[in-house]
Amino acid sequence: MSHSLPAPPPPEQSSALLTDHYELTMVQAALRSGAASRRCVFETFARRLPDGRRYGVVAGTGRLLQAIEQFRFRAPEIAALRAGKVVDEETIGFLAGYRFEGDITGYAEGEAYFPGSPVLVVESDFAHGVVLETLVLSILNHDSAIASAASRMTAAAGTRPCIEMGSRRTHEEAAVAAARAAYIAGFATTSNLEASRRWGVPTAGTAAHAFTLLHDDEREAFAAQVEALGVGTTLLVDTYDVERAVAIAVEVAGPQLGAVRLDSGDLLVQAREVREQLDSLGATSTRIVVTSDLDEFAIAALAAGPVDAYGVGTQLVTGSGAPTAGMVYKLVARADDSGELVGVAKASKDKTSLGGRKFALRRRNARGVAEAEIIGIGEPPADDGGGRGDDRALLVDFVRDGHIVGGAHTALDVARDRHEASMAELPRSSHQLSRGEPAIPTLYV
Amino acid sequence: MSHSLPAPPPPEQSSALLTDHYELTMVQAALRSGAASRRCVFETFARRLPDGRRYGVVAGTGRLLQAIEQFRFRAPEIAALRAGKVVDEETIGFLAGYRFEGDITGYAEGEAYFPGSPVLVVESDFAHGVVLETLVLSILNHDSAIASAASRMTAAAGTRPCIEMGSRRTHEEAAVAAARAAYIAGFATTSNLEASRRWGVPTAGTAAHAFTLLHDDEREAFAAQVEALGVGTTLLVDTYDVERAVAIAVEVAGPQLGAVRLDSGDLLVQAREVREQLDSLGATSTRIVVTSDLDEFAIAALAAGPVDAYGVGTQLVTGSGAPTAGMVYKLVARADDSGELVGVAKASKDKTSLGGRKFALRRRNARGVAEAEIIGIGEPPADDGGGRGDDRALLVDFVRDGHIVGGAHTALDVARDRHEASMAELPRSSHQLSRGEPAIPTLYV
Numbered sequence: 074m075s076h077s078l079p080a081p082p083p084p085e086q087s088s089a090l091l092t093d094h095y096e097l098t099m100v101q102a103a104l105r106s107g108a109a110s111r112r113c114v115f116e117t118f119a120r121r122l123p124d125g126r127r128y129g130v131v132a133g134t135g136r137l138l139q140a141i142e143q144f145r146f147r148a149p150e151i152a153a154l155r156a157g158k159v160v161d162e163e164t165i166g167f168l169a170g171y172r173f174e175g176d177i178t179g180y181a182e183g184e185a186y187f188p189g190s191p192v193l194v195v196e197s198d199f200a201h202g203v204v205l206e207t208l209v210l211s212i213l214n215h216d217s218a219i220a221s222a223a224s225r226m227t228a229a230a231g232t233r234p235c236i237e238m239g240s241r242r243t244h245e246e247a248a249v250a251a252a253r254a255a256y257i258a259g260f261a262t263t264s265n266l267e268a269s270r271r272w273g274v275p276t277a278g279t280a281a282h283a284f285t286l287l288h289d290d291e292r293e294a295f296a297a298q299v300e301a302l303g304v305g306t307t308l309l310v311d312t313y314d315v316e317r318a319v320a321i322a323v324e325v326a327g328p329q330l331g332a333v334r335l336d337s338g339d340l341l342v343q344a345r346e347v348r349e350q351l352d353s354l355g356a357t358s359t360r361i362v363v364t365s366d367l368d369e370f371a372i373a374a375l376a377a378g379p380v381d382a383y384g385v386g387t388q389l390v391t392g393s394g395a396p397t398a399g400m401v402y403k404l405v406a407r408a409d410d411s412g413e414l415v416g417v418a419k420a421s422k423d424k425t426s427l428g429g430r431k432f433a434l435r436r437r438n439a440r441g442v443a444e445a446e447i448i449g450i451g452e453p454p455a456d457d458g459g460g461r462g463d464d465r466a467l468l469v470d471f472v473r474d475g476h477i478v479g480g481a482h483t484a485l486d487v488a489r490d491r492h493e494a495s496m497a498e499l500p501r502s503s504h505q506l507s508r509g510e511p512a513i514p515t516l517y518v
Numbered sequence: 519m520s521h522s523l524p525a526p527p528p529p530e531q532s533s534a535l536l537t538d539h540y541e542l543t544m545v546q547a548a549l550r551s552g553a554a555s556r557r558c559v560f561e562t563f564a565r566r567l568p569d570g571r572r573y574g575v576v577a578g579t580g581r582l583l584q585a586i587e588q589f590r591f592r593a594p595e596i597a598a599l600r601a602g603k604v605v606d607e608e609t610i611g612f613l614a615g616y617r618f619e620g621d622i623t624g625y626a627e628g629e630a631y632f633p634g635s636p637v638l639v640v641e642s643d644f645a646h647g648v649v650l651e652t653l654v655l656s657i658l659n660h661d662s663a664i665a666s667a668a669s670r671m672t673a674a675a676g677t678r679p680c681i682e683m684g685s686r687r688t689h690e691e692a693a694v695a696a697a698r699a700a701y702i703a704g705f706a707t708t709s710n711l712e713a714s715r716r717w718g719v720p721t722a723g724t725a726a727h728a729f730t731l732l733h734d735d736e737r738e739a740f741a742a743q744v745e746a747l748g749v750g751t752t753l754l755v756d757t758y759d760v761e762r763a764v765a766i767a768v769e770v771a772g773p774q775l776g777a778v779r780l781d782s783g784d785l786l787v788q789a790r791e792v793r794e795q796l797d798s799l800g801a802t803s804t805r806i807v808v809t810s811d812l813d814e815f816a817i818a819a820l821a822a823g824p825v826d827a828y829g830v831g832t833q834l835v836t837g838s839g840a841p842t843a844g845m846v847y848k849l850v851a852r853a854d855d856s857g858e859l860v861g862v863a864k865a866s867k868d869k870t871s872l873g874g875r876k877f878a879l880r881r882r883n884a885r886g887v888a889e890a891e892i893i894g895i896g897e898p899p900a901d902d903g904g905g906r907g908d909d910r911a912l913l914v915d916f917v918r919d920g921h922i923v924g925g926a927h928t929a930l931d932v933a934r935d936r937h938e939a940s941m942a943e944l945p946r947s948s949h950q951l952s953r954g955e956p957a958i959p960t961l962y963v
Binding site: 088090091092093094095096097098099101102103104105106108111113115140149150153154157159161199203206207208210211212214215238240241242243244245246247248249250264265266267269270276277278279280281282283284286287288289293294296297298300301302311312313314387390391392396397399402403404407409410417418419420 | 533535536537538539540541542543544546547548549550551553556558560585595598599602604606644648651652653655656657659660661683685686687688689690691692693694695709710711712714715721722723724725726727728729731732733734738739741742743745746747756757758759832835836837841842844847848849852854855862863864865
């Protein structure tokens with residue numbers, strides 16, 4: 074409780090109960106033992122990447138900083154804790170005055186990460202740091218899982234745009250966060266309107282089979298859509314017979330028709346047939362959008378086809394087989410009685426639990442290609458410079474003495490640019506979709 | 519727009535933008551073509567269960583009814599639509615006055631479902647029904663995925679309680695919904711405090727390794743926890759050496775110690791050793807709680823061990839391999855020019871797309887065991903009665919003329935009881951964890 078600051082006006086929403094019961098009972102016990110005020114370092118990291126993945130992508134930090142600002146126990150939250158008999162009155166007194174008063178550093182949003190990368194480092198007294206555990210992990214584990222999957226998809230898509238359309242296959246609020254994470258990792262647009270309002274992600278949309286089925290026939294449906302939305306719209310052409318639908322679509326909209334969408338069948342074969350048909354009808358600039366349970370492998374398989382854009386849903390919002398990044402939040406150092414920080418770790422046979430505050434840099438060779446994730450324990454690793462390359466420190470400041478100072482690192486377009494730069498610097502093998510080892514080794518020094 | 523009603527006071531929060539862009543552009547096009555006012559039936563169903571699963575469990579309906587109440591385009595939502603140039607002014611006029619004015623029926627929360635079960639049926643004009651698609655699917659797909667996984671876990675656990683502790687491995691709001699869904703499917707408690715405030719799910723908590731590491735030694739940590747939380751608390755005994763920790767735990771708390779928690783290692787072997795040690799120390803009523811990436815298979819494997827409770831995290835909140843229920847929302851019937859409802863469906867080689875309004879009952883034999891999911895198309899299937907059994911109609915009323923009438927079907931304890939009853943009625947083979955076919959066939963009549 075060292076960095077005391079005047080309280081700002083209370084935030085509109087509270088994130089404080091998005092928290093595990095035991096975080097608060099640990100505060101109660103630590104207040105009682107006196108250890109609550111011990112200076113501590115908590116570290117967020119992934120022990121491993123999802124099976125066969127070669128890198129992960131950090132996302133969610135911008136959302137997390139907002140949620141930490143809103144981490145306040147106001148009257149309604151206090152009433153809930155009393156009603157649930159969660160903690161005693163001394164602890165409630167502490168929580169009622171809580172605002173985070175420590176320092177947070179970490180990897181900037183959009184950055185690649187590897188096993189052991191100290192993605193977020195929280196330094197504060199025990200009580201201030203431990204209560205953030207659940208919130209930190211919920212946000213970083215979800216958003217990083219989505220960004221990591223999205224990054225493989227945009228890599229597979231190359232210069233062709235990917236459209237995020239998975240809202241219906243995940244929790245309604247997770248959908249908004251997923252759209253944001255996908256945008257960071259290179260998706261062009263989302264279908265989710267709230268992601269546009271809240272985060273400025275551009276939205277796009279086509280039409281559903283229901284719209285065609287609503288009308289007496291396809292021609293009527295297409296005419297209605299073109300009249301309402303213009304010839305630049307995207308017509309869904311697989312409700313009945315694709316060839317017939319494409320003919321009607323061009324008849325109705327003319328060769329300036331924006332795009333057609335295919336949502337079923339053998340997309341590669343169909344895209345080729347539709348491209349040929351569109352060209353023969355003079356609709357040479359009409360684009361072909363494909364959807365239908367795409368993942369990074371299906372996208373890669375369609376590279377050979379005349380496809381102009383990929384709509385990705387389920388597999389994006391479920392992390393393409395890895396719906397959580399599996400990061401943990403561990404106490405790695407705490408002050409002893411003399412106030413000195415000492416490294417701490419659980420004794421473990423099978424888990425990598427290294428005590429001590431971590432620092433990180435990405436070692437790059439003379440051509441700027443990443444070679445290793447260098448983790449310094451207790452002190453920053455030395456940039457070995459000397460012409461070997463251009464090592465890059467990875468930790469940026471997010472919060473100093475309870476104040477957010479790192480907003481610039483989490484602005485959405487900045488994060489999107491960083492993802493692109495971070496990807497460009499990884500060795501080429503990173504972007505192989507096949508299962509393999511992490512693209513660069515993690516070295517502890 | 520047949521069921522016009524006086525507008526109630528505006529809801530506090532709006533769920534209206536948790537929606538795909540194309541739902542609103544379809545409304546715009548349908549308003550233009552005149553088809554927006556055609557009477558329609560939209561059906562939510564799963565074409566199949568996740569690979570090898572034998573049944574699914576419906577959850578989320580209670581949350582959905584709230585979200586439909588909040589589905590209003592207030593001034594901020596309208597401003598966002600204008601800023602994003604999503605739809606034209608005529609459509610904005612419609613949306614500004616929108617409140618759902620139709621009927622909704624469906625499976626009650628906690629009920630088992632099978633491929634093709636009409637889990638939710640929305641009847642209204644096109645415009646009123648189509649805009650709910652994304653929200654309906656987001657909520658039902660997420661919550662049903664969690665409840666379906668949770669149900670297998672509680673079945674495997676038998677009479678031993680399961681504790682939901684997965685908040686940190688999923689989106690922070692999805693975590694609250696997951697705790698609710700798990701409770702419906704038989705979980706005893708959750709770690710998530712917001713789930714307690716919002717839904718009344720009981721919470722529980724133990725302590726983390728950080729709490730032990732914070733203190734100078736294990737004895738000090740245990741003493742602090744016992745002093746603060748009483749001897750009924752759960753001590754985490756695997757930070758350093760389990761045997762030593764158990765000895766210290768009983769020394770500190772006495773034989774009345776509530777429980778010890780094991781979070782790593784070979785849980786079956788360790789539970790046996792710890793049980794023996796606890797008994798030898800006279801702590802015969804001290805319970806053993808196990809955690810550490812449990813899923814339904816690990817829970818089943820621990821049935822032979824002296825385990826008193828299971829803490830389940832990652833695998834619960836990610837649906838144990840099936841993070842979305844994969845339900846779709848399809849237009850299955852709409853009025854023709856004469857106002858008559860006609861069944862409609864996409865032409866499809868590989869997908870089950872059956873037009874027509876569906877009704878459902880569960881056929882049960884004379885011993886009350888479920889035998890088949892009977893789906894009537896266009897009219898309710900006849901209860902074949904005649905002593906064969908006690909068939910049970912599955913659709914309940916949720917919304918009539920825009921008014922929620924089905925709140926009773928979604929009260930949390932009612933849903934939890936229904937889950938238990940629905941499980942008891944399924945054939946025994948339903949609860950095998952091995953991969954198989956759906957427990958009962960879906961028959962269309």
